[in-house]
Amino acid sequence: MxxxxxxxxxxxxxxxxxxxxxxxxxxxxxxxxxxxxxxxxxxxxxWSFGGLFLVDSPEQRRLGIKDSYELAMQDWLGTAGFDRDEDFWPRQWAEAYVAFAAGEKRGWLRAMGHRFFPVVGWAERGGYDAMGHGNSVPRFHVTWGTGPGIVEPxxxxxxxxxxxxxxxxxxxxxxxxxxxxxxxxxxxxxxxxxxxxxxxxxxxxxxxxxxxxxxxxxxxxASGGIGGNHELVRQNWPKRLGEPPKFMISGVPEHVDGRMIGITEKTGARLINRDRMWHYVEGIQNWNPIWPRHGIRILPGPSSM
Ligand SMILES: Cc1cc2nc3c(=O)[nH]c(=O)nc-3n(C[C@H](O)[C@H](O)[C@H](O)COP(=O)(O)OP(=O)(O)OC[C@H]3O[C@@H](n4cnc5c(N)ncnc54)[C@H](O)[C@@H]3O)c2cc1C
Incomplete structure (x- = not known):
């Protein structure tokens, strides 16, 4: 049965x-x-840093950072572009997610015992203003206890x-x-x-x-991305970047194999923006690897190498 x-x-x-x-x-x-x-x-x-996107949080205000739903939405649109017909749902999702990050997200996490490091940092920093790509103010709220701290609750x-x-x-x-x-x-x-x-x-x-x-x-x-499957990364490589590299390193474990995405698509799911993948800039090979081709990064300000 x-x-x-x-x-x-x-x-x-x-x-x-x-x-x-x-x-x-x-x-x-x-x-x-x-x-x-x-x-x-x-x-x-x-394995993550546990950095969370929050908008107009008490942590930001304590540091004198002026943030709002409108500014965060403008930043999001500056990066995402939403320039294809298939971007209808991603846009709806972005609006809902930014509203969540500016609203109930922090309280929901804190009620479960989640805590933040009090200094808000940068992730995906843009061109230092709200006109183009990236965050125009610091929004990266690091979880107390980093990755294990976000999984624990x-x-x-x-x-x-x-x-x-x-x-x-x-x-x-x-x-x-x-x-x-x-x-x-x-x-x-x-x-x-x-x-x-x-x-x-x-x-x-x-x-x-x-x-x-x-x-x-x-x-x-909820099967994760494709970053551990370099063949799939090559298949979906954006045309504008030319030939995909022959050798790559991995920011993610091997179980991030992307198999389930193809299985879901075969069953009728509509897969969109497959060429718009995003990977961490893991620049160098880990001297003490955990997963195959394990890459790590050096984090000098203002962006990583
Ligand atoms: C080093 C590192 C640092 C990061 N730092 C940050 C950060 O600071 N802030 C941030 O927001 N994000 C960060 N991220 C990204 C973030 O951690 C991931 O995007 C997120 O954890 C992905 O969660 P997920 O549940 O979607 O996928 P996953 O964590 O990949 O989980 C998917 C699960 O599905 C299982 N699975 C897959 N296929 C099948 C199948 N066919 N059958 C059964 N099971 C299957 C896998 O085994 C896996 O357990 C970081 C990631 C890494 C690796």
Whole structure:
């Protein structure tokens, strides 16, 4: 018999954890499926700096930074451009997200115990004014405890929801297909990968020991990007940049393989702006790599090398 739940979330990275904990706390049953082991819970966010985009925060005001929804929206538009027909939904998303960052985001995080380093920094700094690309004021609020500090409240909430039975994890479960009934995605199927105690971030085995299928009223794909899959990066390389490089380094672990994006597209999802990928400027090879071709960066002001 195929196991059923209310919602399936593919991916136990930060996006998947946020979605799953909100769904469980809303009283639904949610199953989170991830190809990696439990030790990698939180995905890329664990490795991140935990820098969060907030607009007109108390931290900014204490430093004398004047920010507003309107200024942040102008900066966002200056970078995004939204110059293609397919940009309709990204624009709606940007407006909603900037409103969230200027509104309830900080209070929502603080209520979970999340805290910020009191000095607000720069990320994606622009041309020092609000007329062009990038942030025109500092908005990069670094999480106290960096990446692990951003994952912790959501992991805690997820473990609480597990106790009530509303949230179930299925680790080492790799989704290979989405199932569709009457035009609606209503499940996932794939293979169970052999247990592997590889350390967090290290590549794990892809040996298959079984298969699985799950059904739900809704399926959320939160499988991350493509940065760990250089073949996919080359396939989507922007034409204006000419030939893609033969050798690249990776700012992200190997599980950021982008496979699920193709699977989702094959099921009918509309993929847009595939040439407009964004990668960290990881300039040099890590002397002590965790994942394959591990790149790191040097962070001199005002931008990284
Ligand atoms: C070094 C570093 C520093 C960063 N710093 C910042 C920062 O300061 N501020 C900021 O905003 N962002 C930062 N980022 C980016 C940010 O961390 C990521 O964009 C974010 O964590 C991505 O979360 P996600 O849940 O979308 O994807 P992921 O974390 O990649 O999670 C996706 C999950 O889906 C699973 N998965 C994929 N395919 C399948 C499948 N077919 N079946 C089952 N499971 C699957 C993967 O195993 C993974 O666990 C940083 C990233 C890195 C690596």
């Amino acid at each position: 195929v196991e059923e739940t209310d919602v399936i979330v593919v991916g136990a990275g930060l996006s998947g954890l946020v979605a799953a904990t909100e769904i469980a706390d809303a009283g639904k049953r949610v199953m989170v499926v991830d190809q990696e082991g439990e030790q990698s819970l939180g995905g890329q966010a664990f 959501f992991e805690r909430r997820a473990r609480e929801a597990m106790k009530t039975g509303r949230l179930i994890f299925r680790f080492r479960h790799r989704v290979d297909a989405l199932s569709v009934t009457n035009g609606t995605v209503d499940g996932v199927s794939g293979v169970v990968l052999a247990p592997d105690d590889a350390e967090r971030g290290k590549s794990s085995s892809r040996n298959v020991v079984g298969d699985f299928a799950l059904k739900a009223q809704a399926v959320i794909v």
